[in-house]
Amino acid sequence: MESSEANLDTSERVRIAFFGVGSVATAALNLCRQRSWMAVTAAVRSPSSVAALPTAGAWAGVGIWTDPEAMLDEARPEIALIATRSELDSVLPLIRLCARKGVHVVSTSEELSWPDVELPGAGTSLQRTAEESGVVIAAAGINPGFAFDVLPLVLAGAAWDVMKIVVQRTLDASVFGREVHRSLGIGYSEAEFRSAVRSRRVRGHIGFAESARIVADGVGLEIEQFEEEIEPVIADRVHSLAGYTIEPPETAGVVQLATAWVGGQEWLRFELSLHVAPGEVGWQTRDRIRIYGENELDLTMEPGMPAVSTTAALLVNAVPAVLTARPGFYPPARLQPTTPWLARRRPPGRS
Numbered sequence: 238m239e240s241s242e243a244n245l246d247t248s249e250r251v252r253i254a255f256f257g258v259g260s261v262a263t264a265a266l267n268l269c270r271q272r273s274w275m276a277v278t279a280a281v282r283s284p285s286s287v288a289a290l291p292t293a294g295a296w297a298g299v300g301i302w303t304d305p306e307a308m309l310d311e312a313r314p315e316i317a318l319i320a321t322r323s324e325l326d327s328v329l330p331l332i333r334l335c336a337r338k339g340v341h342v343v344s345t346s347e348e349l350s351w352p353d354v355e356l357p358g359a360g361t362s363l364q365r366t367a368e369e370s371g372v373v374i375a376a377a378g379i380n381p382g383f384a385f386d387v388l389p390l391v392l393a394g395a396a397w398d399v400m401k402i403v404v405q406r407t408l409d410a411s412v413f414g415r416e417v418h419r420s421l422g423i424g425y426s427e428a429e430f431r432s433a434v435r436s437r438r439v440r441g442h443i444g445f446a447e448s449a450r451i452v453a454d455g456v457g458l459e460i461e462q463f464e465e466e467i468e469p470v471i472a473d474r475v476h477s478l479a480g481y482t483i484e485p486p487e488t489a490g491v492v493q494l495a496t497a498w499v500g501g502q503e504w505l506r507f508e509l510s511l512h513v514a515p516g517e518v519g520w521q522t523r524d525r526i527r528i529y530g531e532n533e534l535d536l537t538m539e540p541g542m543p544a545v546s547t548t549a550a551l552l553v554n555a556v557p558a559v560l561t562a563r564p565g566f567y568p569p570a571r572l573q574p575t576t577p578w579l580a581r582r583r584p585p586g587r588s
Contacts, residue, residue: 249274249582249583250273250274250275250276250583251274251275251276251315251316251556251560251583251584252276252278252312252313252314252315252316253269253275253276253277253278253314253315253316253317253318253556254277254278254279254280254281254308254309254312254314254316254317254318254340255277255279255280255281255299255317255318255319255320256280256281256305256317256318256319256320256321256331257280257281257282257319257320257321258280258282258296258301259320259321259414260412260413260414260545261320261345261545261548261549261552262280262318262320263295263296264545264546264548264549265318265320265549265552265553266280266295266296266299267295267549268549268550268553269553272553272578273581274578274580274581274582274583274584275553275556277299278299278300278312278313278314279299279300279301279302279308279311279312279314280296280299280300280301280302280308281301281302281303281304281305281308282301282302282303283303283321284303300312305331305334306334306338309334309335309338309340310338314340315340315341316340316341316342316343316556316559317331317335317340317341317342317343318343318344318552318553319331319332319335319342319343319344319345319346320344320345320548320552321345321346322346323346323347323348323443323444324346324348324355324443325346325348325349325352325355325356325359326355326356327346328344328346328349329359332344332349332363332366332374333366335372336366336367336370336372336374337370339370339371339372340372341372341373341374341375341559341560342372342373342374342375343375343376343377343552343555343556343559344374344375344376344377345376345377345378345382345548345552346376347378347380347381347443347444347447348443348444348447349376349568350376350378350381350382350386350444350447350448350451350568350569351381351446351447351448351450351451351568353450354446354447354450360566360568363566364565364566366566367564367565367566368564368565370564371564372564373559373562373563373564373565373567374565374566374567375555375558375559375562375566375567375572376567376568376569377551377552377555377569377572377575378444378548378551378552378569379542379544379547379548379551380406380442380444380448380509380544381444381447381448381451381569382551382569383542383547383551383569384404384406384524384542384547385404385406385444385445385448385452385507386448386449386451386452386455386569386570387451387569387570388526389402389404389452389526389528390451390452390455390456390570391574392526392528392534392536393455393456393528393534395532395534396528396530396531396532396534397530397531397532398530398531399456399528399529399530400504400529400530401502401503401504401505401506401528401529401530402452402504402505402506402526402527402528402529403505403506403508403525403526403527403529404506404507404508404524404525404526404527405507405508405509405510405523405524405525405526406507406508406509406510406523406524406525406541407509407510407515407520407521407522407523407524407541408509408510408511408512408515408522408541408544409512409513409514409515409516409522409543410423410490410511410512410513411478411513411514412543412544412545413544413545414479414480415478415480415481418478418513419439420439420440421439421441421442421491421511422434422439422441422467422469422488422491423483423488423489423490423491423511423513424481424483424487424488425439425469425487425488426486426487426488427469427471427486427488430469430488431469434467439467440467441467441491441493441509441511442493442509442511445465445493445495445507445509446463446465446495448507449463449495449497449505449507451568451569451570452505453497453499453504453505454570455570458499458504459499460497460498460499460505461498461499461500461501462497462498463495463496463497463498464495464496465493465494465495465496466493466494466495467491467492467493467494468491468492468493469488469490469491470488470489470490470491470492470510470512470518471485471486471487471488471489472484472485472486472487472488472489473485473518474517476489476513476514476517478513483513489512489513489514489518490510490511490512490513490515490518491509491510491511492508492509492510492511493507493508493509493510493511494506494507494508494509495507521539521540522539522540522541523537523538523539523540523541524537524538524541524542525537525538550577551575553577554575554576554577554578555572555575556578556584557576557578557584558572558573558574558575559572560584560585560586560587561573561584561585561586561587562587563587
């Protein structure tokens with residue numbers, strides 16, 4: 238019989254620190270507390286954050302810092318879970334700091350999942366940093382990291398060939414706060430929306446280009462051409478959300494399409510539909526993957542994978558794989574399959 242949590246020596250637990258205290262980090266913290274072999278030692282929040290210091294509720298008992306280096310020196314975590322921003326340039330300094338301190342990293346940054354898209358050569362640089370520091374640097378999340386890339390690759394393992402892949406995801410965006418809504422393109426007039434898209438203040442979901450590279454790399458192909466487009470969904474009724482209200486004719490959602498060509502043919506298509514109240518407008522939240530070829534495969538999940546809880550699961554469940562991996566940088570699909578470690582003992586480490 239496994240030892241109980243009460244009998245597990247504190248020194249045996251994997252020491253975890255968080256960067257970020259938002260919704261994903263909070264969900265991941267709650268999951269960590271269900272793993273008796275994990276000990277959350279500290280967290281870092283941005284000193285410029287306008288949110289209240291999270292010393293109660295889920296974060297009660299966790300030391301909250303604003304100085305990352307001081308936290309790493311004092312709390313001495315083994316693994317840092319970074320759930321802050323999507324952009325690569327915002328997380329690279331934290332990743333390199335952790336590596337210098339000998340701390341493994343798992344990050345939800347979408348652009349980290351295939352960093353050469355935004356910063357050519359970044360993948361090689363991260364690999365060198367990880368090897369020289371003796372740590373693992375891994376990207377994890379639902380998109381990129383699972384729904385649009387890793388899961389289609391797993392399904393493709395049952396296919397004779399892959400003539401084309403289509404992934405469709407319909408998502409309830411009400412789980413996000415107003416700041417995320419604004420970055421997605423929700424809560425604007427149509428004119429404001431189109432202006433914000435042109436200036437790249439609104440990008441919608443970040444990570445399609447990275448997911449396309451992950452899928453192509455997984456089957457040994459290269460993307461020849463890649464295109465994205467985003468369109469607003471205009472509210473036809475009032476939507477009351479946490480802290481604010483969307484009224485007609487403001488944007489209540491977006492539809493994004495991304496297409497990749499291989500061999501002169503459309504080979505990969507992503508379709509993402511986001512709405513703050515999908516049920517009210519007749520949308521069914523779901524994930525669907527179709528692989529066309531000699532033996533066509535069609536996988537549908539309803540009501541689909543919720544964004545926050547699934548991202549948190551992928552972040553936390555990557556920890557056992559990180560402990561067994563050799564030092565290096567691991568985009569999604571290159572780390573061993575993410576599965577939860579449910580035993581009441583520390584997962585095995587690298588032999």
